[in-house]
Amino acid sequence: MNTPLTDEGYRSTKSKLQNMKARLARLEARKDLDGDHKAMIINSYREMIADYMRDLKLYEVSKNTQKARVS
Numbered sequence: 001m002n003t004p005l006t007d008e009g010y011r012s013t014k015s016k017l018q019n020m021k022a023r024l025a026r027l028e029a030r031k032d033l034d035g036d037h038k039a040m041i042i043n044s045y046r047e048m049i050a051d052y053m054r055d056l057k058l059y060e061v062s063k064n065t066q067k068a069r070v071s
Helices: 007-029 035-070
Strands: none
Touching: 007 035
């Protein structure tokens, strides 16, 4: 399990997610890579994107839970 994100970590992870999505789109458009190599890279990028999205979701859920306790 990862360490929960801080507010700054959340903003940083959102930025990383957007950058990774852009990199994935550029990679998918490339024609100069070997099929197997390209597939491995795409799989790795998708795993990283899923990790970022999971971390962001956990942060958002924890923030909503904290808000609900205060209300």
